[in-house]
Amino acid sequence: MSDLADSPVLLVALTLATYRLGCWIRDASGGHALAQPVLVAIVLTGAGVRLLDVDIATYARGTEVISFWLGAATVALAVPLHRQAARLKGFVVPLVVAIPVGAATSIVSVVLLARWTGAGEELVRTLSPKAATTPVSIALSETVGGIPSLTSVFAIAVGILGAVAGPAVLTLARITDRRSRGLAMGAVSHGVGASRALAEDETEGAFAGLAMGLTALATSLLLPLLLAVLL
Known part of the structure; x- marks a missing residue:
């Protein structure tokens, strides 16, 4: 039973099945904000891994193939952007200004808030790159003296929170331009937000993917x- 639980085939199947279930719940709920497939998959996969008594290192090794294809999926976000390339006209200057300002605001605000609440310097450095997409935030955390594994948790949590609450917040703020909404979603909640934006509208998804990449670059610099x- 232990050998079966540690099987990469079982772990990959568990991960994909829980994500597919999350997609079904999202569709069945009419796209409810809380019915995010990634959130559902995390909760159910975590429960399954716990029941099977599989340690995190074994799970990570067993699901490396998913991590590999996630990279390809991220690159594939360039496809909707290519289709929407004409929408970049008149939007380049706002884009070039907004991305660095947004990245700087994310870093400064989390550092000041963490210091104000009494967090130690190591935790501050761990939190600081959380707006970058998860692989980049992990690398940056290691570079600046943070705790990479904890940074990944914060980055994923921020992504899920942004995907859940982002569209409603943007609507309350009366931001209706699809390009601006996508830019905000991708800059704040990276891959998860880009996926939610793409489900909302192709233009939003295209600009969310662009913002995700540019925000990672701006945060790194x-x-x-x-x-x-x-x-």
């Missing part, structure tokens, strides 16, 4: 400089 000043 700004993080060491801002931490040197703030800490």
Whole structure:
């Protein structure tokens, strides 16, 4: 039984099945904000791994194939952007301004808030790259002296929170331009937010994918400089 539980085939099947169930729940609920497939998959996969008594290292090794294809899926976000390339006209300057300002705001706000609540310097450095997509935030956390594994948790949590609440917040703020909504979703909640934006509208999804990549780049450039000043 132990050998079966540790089987990569079983672990991959469990992960894919829980995500597919999450997609079904989202569709059955009419796209309810809380019915995010990633959130459902995390909860159910976590419960399954716990019941099977599989440690996290074994699960990570067994599902490496999913991690590999996630990279390809991220690159594939360029496809809807290519289809929407004409929508970039007149939007390049706002884009170039908004992405660095957004990345800087994310870093500065989380550092100041963490310091204000009494967090230690290591935790501050762990939190600082959370707006970048998860692989980039992990690498940045290691570079600046944070705890990479904990950074990944924060990055995923931020992504899910943004995907759940982001569209409603943008609507309350009366932001209706599909490009601006996608830009905000991708910059704040990276891959999960880009997936939610793509489900809402192809233009939103295209600009969310673009914002995700540019935010990761801007965060990589700004993080060491801002931490040197703030800490």
